[in-house]
Amino acid sequence: MIKYTNYLTTTYGQPEGWKLPAYEKLCHGYDTARKVLTTMTREAVVDEAKKANLRGRGGAGFPMGVKWSFMRPHPTKPAYLVVNADEGEPGTHKDRTIMEKNPHSVVEGCLIACYGIGAHVAYIYVRDELHLAKRRLEEAIAEARARGFVGKTPFGSSYPVEVYVHTGAGAYICGEETSMLNSLEGKRGEPRLKPPFPAQAGSFGCPTTVNNLETIAAVPTMFNLGCDAFSKMSALHDMKDGGVRLFGVNGHVKKPQIIELAVGVTIREMIYDIGGGVLGDKDVLAVIPGGSSTPILRPQETVHAPDEKNPMHPWHGKSVFDVPLGVDTMRGVGTMLGTCCVTVMAEGTDPVLAFQNLMQFYKHESCGQCTPCREGSGWLDRTLKKILAGKASMKELDDLSDIASNIMGNTICAFGEGTAMPAMGFLQKFRPELEAYVRGEKKGKDARLTVSFEASEQAAE
């Protein structure tokens, strides 16, 4: 079900929408943070936040209020908020739009979140390439500081909050939260073993909450509407997957875009209503629901949940494309919601080439710390190149599943699963296409990832 909303995106497309006057005019400019910091207790903030049922927007979908409640005041150590704006998961293009078009929502969100978790400093970790985003955030922080919202006495309260922008230097792995903490501390961005979890020992050895940038940007809206009301806008409120969020659609659709909607939209609606349909009006080969680490789905797949007690039962027998995009619903169909940006591939796309393209990404981005991931990602990429070149044996194709399953569960961080799960998805769902290369029926030089826009050309093909 499509329910258009406009809370996170209110300032998008407005003249100088990223500046404070626009935020004040269109978004209650900092009134919510003022109210929270001057009238609520910390505990009340966390209790309220839990009611939003906001599932972390960074990909894992952990309930944000619950994460905040893990923060316990430490007798000697300060606490930190780290905002994850490393946006590097292939297919994900949402956080950037907030930083560029509504940066004040992030700064206001930082104020409320810091207060809730007991932190006085927030670091927004932005990937270095996003120069415009960094500039907009820095300008927004400066505007907020000039007005006394950020600094020693926000809104006249005695709760100082500082917000800083910190930049990465080109490494996808730094989006993983513990890697990000190392990077913030000035080290190589290698993930840490957990426990300790960031809430116990995060940045600089102190209690830390890491939240995705969109998670934090939604905080002012949540508290302005009331967290329960926020949650109830979602069609999946009963599954504790609340509120509104940014949805993206990219790849072979007519209108790729980022749009704000209430949770509850389906993949089919993302393709045809939001995305305007497939280029050249072709059929869909497959979609990647939420970033390259989420296993691929095909339109012919259906939900099997005959048991009435199964939470997926309402969609029993339906196409997976007709299931609402949610954290638990996507798990229910064997994939993940991830970052909620859908990548669409039209019929005619070569799935083997797509598979290899992604494995090249993982090989390039593996930090190299854990052997199964470092060696496995290289091996996957190499073998797929060999398959495309028509030089691989059936045995080598069979070995791919073993390589992928050897990565699963054998690495310090979830990068390993993020590589292995999509690999297994392609292997299960495109076996005949892979075999066609091994048998020499298909040639790598003919493989294409692009499709023609022209419907007429399609007929001529």
Add this chain to the structure above:
Amino acid sequence: MASSPFSLTQEREQKLTEILGHYPTKMAACIPMLHLCQDQNGWVSEEIIAFVAERLELPTAHVKGVVTFYTLFNQAPVGKHQVWVCRTLPCALRGSGDVLAQCEKKLGIHAGETTADGKVTLRTAECLASCGTAPMMQVDKEYHEDLTAEKVDQILTRLQA
């Protein structure tokens, strides 16, 4: 410890002082400081590594370890302009392969190389968070999105001038 021959401009020194104030440790300024140095010098030389190590009171090996970990630190001189064409799947679905081929042809180099006149370094990039406006490329600090052959041609012509 011998002083490094490298130094930052006054404006960048001021920026560094401000950055150091953001963190409880000096080490945390390592990546931002390397960016400041690279912005000035174009790449991270041995002198810069020594300079950063000395200023932040870190072992040289630590700074070197950081420099080699992150892809955006240039460990050798690069062209005056840097062009990154995103090659990852969502861009590839919308023709980034053609964009890269066009760049290679017009510049007369392969990805990973610099033109003989030292003007342009061409590279591929992994997803740059612009998948909704694909294909795209980054030129120095600017994004160019929804690329067409015509746009790519104009951009490159400007860089070559």
